[in-house]
Amino acid sequence: MVKNKADEAFTPLPALAEAAECLKTLAHPHRLRIVQMLLRGRYAVGELAQACGIPSHMASEHLRLMQRCGLLRSEREGRKAFYEVAEPHLANIMECVEARFGP
Amino acid sequence: MVKNKADEAFTPLPALAEAAECLKTLAHPHRLRIVQMLLRGRYAVGELAQACGIPSHMASEHLRLMQRCGLLRSEREGRKAFYEVAEPHLANIMECVEARFGP
DNA sequence: TTGACATATCGTGACATGCCGATATATTTC
DNA sequence: GAAATATATCGGCATGTCACGATATGTCAA
Helix, strand or coil: CCCCCCHHHCHHHHHHHHHHHHHHHHHHHHHHHHHHHHCCCCEEEEHHHHCCCCCCCHHHHHHHHHHHHCCCEEEEEEEEEEEEEEHHHHHHHHHHHHHHHHH | CCCHHHHCCCCHHHHEEEEEHHHHHHHHHHHHHHHHHEEEEEEEEHHHHHHHHHHHHHHHHHHHHHHHHCCCEEEECEEEEEEEEEEEEEHHHHHHHHHHHHH
């Protein structure tokens, strides 16, 4: 190996930039609540919106953002769209958040 | 107890709002790098700035933001200011991030 | 086909954030 | 005290985000 230990201990900046994108997307109260719910089951847009107390077109927007960076995936069933967690590491990160800020 | 299980499984929104604040503060490539370094030791502003390839007055600004939401703490020694991790859970969260985005 | 429902997208104004140069404070050295 | 070093703060500009109303798309039921 060529590089010394100090160098390779750190994640390269481009990877950190991608991580920052995901964290930024996650960093919103309603989006955290949505993720918390989706880690426990599948929900349609309207249900998530009601649980957050926001109009459904805004829940749709939050879901779109999280889907765009690979955190969620959606499936249409009839006139409803169900969302579920697509990124397995979300559970770990959410556990960390809950450990710090209390369930 | 009065509430049903579904209700009390979720973190209250104010706590999620606080969590979102911290995550938003963390969600920046240079700040993630800084945290990664501080989890391995104490560093002065200039050292962190050099490692990120940014002018030191910008590192100072990043450090101020993270200090403001309790992630870091600083101590002056002579003309230098050393920063260190103040929030123990940072290690867990950073492990999650590294597990997902590769070390 | 018409109407109702569920979700998605668009356009906008208010507001926050990131980055930068310039400048200010604090501390050591001469 | 003056110069040098290390941090910190300020003002401004560009860009991004949030919440919202309005509107568009897709789906079912009658």
